[in-house]
Amino acid sequence: xxxxxxxxxxxxxxxxxxxxxxxxxxxxxxxxxxxxxxxxxxxxxxxxxxxxxxxxxxxxxxxxxxxxxxxxxxxxxxxxxxxxxxxxxxxxxxxxxxxxxxxxxxxxxxxxxxxxxxxxxxxxxxxxxxxxxxxxxxxxxxxxxxxxxxxxxxxxxxxxxxxxxxxxxxxxxxxxxxxxxxxxxxxxxxxxxxxxxxxxxxxxxxxxxxxxxxxxxxxxxxxxxxxxxxxxx
Numbered sequence: 001x002x003x004x005x006x007x008x009x010x011x012x013x014x015x016x017x018x019x020x021x022x023x024x025x026x027x028x029x030x031x032x033x034x035x036x037x038x039x040x041x042x043x044x045x046x047x048x049x050x051x052x053x054x055x056x057x058x059x060x061x062x063x064x065x066x067x068x069x070x071x072x073x074x075x076x077x078x079x080x081x082x083x084x085x086x087x088x089x090x091x092x093x094x095x096x097x098x099x100x101x102x103x104x105x106x107x108x109x110x111x112x113x114x115x116x117x118x119x120x121x122x123x124x125x126x127x128x129x130x131x132x133x134x135x136x137x138x139x140x141x142x143x144x145x146x147x148x149x150x151x152x153x154x155x156x157x158x159x160x161x162x163x164x165x166x167x168x169x170x171x172x173x174x175x176x177x178x179x180x181x182x183x184x185x186x187x188x189x190x191x192x193x194x195x196x197x198x199x200x201x202x203x204x205x206x207x208x209x210x211x212x213x214x215x216x217x218x219x220x221x222x223x224x225x226x227x228x229x230x231x232x233x
Contacts, residue, residue: 011076015085018068022089022096025061026142028054029100033138033201036106037131040194041124043114051107058100065093084218088211092145095204095211099138102197102204106131109190109197121187123173127195130166134201137163141209150216153209157221163202170195 032054039048069086072078078086113121121127137156144152171192178188213221 011072011078011082014068014072014076015082018065018072018086018089021061021065021068022092023142023146025058025065025093025096026138026145028061029058029096029103030135030138030142032058032100033103033106033131033135036103036110037128037135039107040110040113040121040131041128043110045111048107048111052104055100055104058097062093062097066090081218085215088215092208092211095207099201099204102201105197106194109194113187113190116187121191123170123177123191123195126166126170126173127191127198130163130170130195131198131201133166134163134198134205137202137205138208141205141212144209145212145215148212148216150213153212153216154221156209157206160202160206163199167195167199 032051035047035054036051038044039051069090073083073086076082137159141153141156143149144156174188174192174195178185210220210222213219
């Protein structure tokens with residue numbers, strides 16, 4: 001086999017390995033987020049502990065993938081399109097790690113709420129439903145990345161407004177709740193932070209979707225109104 005052909009095949013294998021690791025990391029973060037939402041619903045200490053313990057594995061993935069990206073750039077001198085993929089992967093793993101951080105935060109807040117013996121969690125159904133929507137956004141954007149589907153990534157960006165609207169509605173309801181019964185303030189404030197964490201999950205999923213579009217089309221859609229290239233309908 002000619003050296004250039006061997007080098008090309010090895011480079012393709014390196015890129016596929018990086019892409020595979022990103023999807024594995026994404027799957028772990030998705031499970032972590034869903035478990036955190038379940039922990040908020042049930043207060044189960046075992047599942048809450050599992051979410052918190054998973055954070056180290058998520059961090060390890062981030063370091064391993066970043067190292068792999070650096071080594072590929074140093075060894076292979078990738079062409080523009082491949083360099084675009086590597087740069088986007090580096091940003092995607094950062095967003096995945098931050099989603100893991102938000103999942104851990106939700107789990108720790110749930111532990112605090114149930115540890116105080118709270119019997120009623122204000123707006124718990126609304127928060128859980130919003131959390132499930134955010135988890136679905138993450139799942140869809142990971143699927144878009146796996147299939148390199150820029151159209152699906154664009155739809156994920158468009159749906160981010162639903163998470164934002166749900167967060168604002170929960171905030172208004174919780175403020176009313178605290179005004180009507182000051183005894184609920186501590187728990188209600190915890191729920192505010194949980195709702196904010198869920199909103200941030202949606203934001204990070206949008207960021208990942210933007211990078212998927214960049215990988216596929218080479219178009220930077222950050223800071224545009226629709227997540228579509230400027231000038232598109």
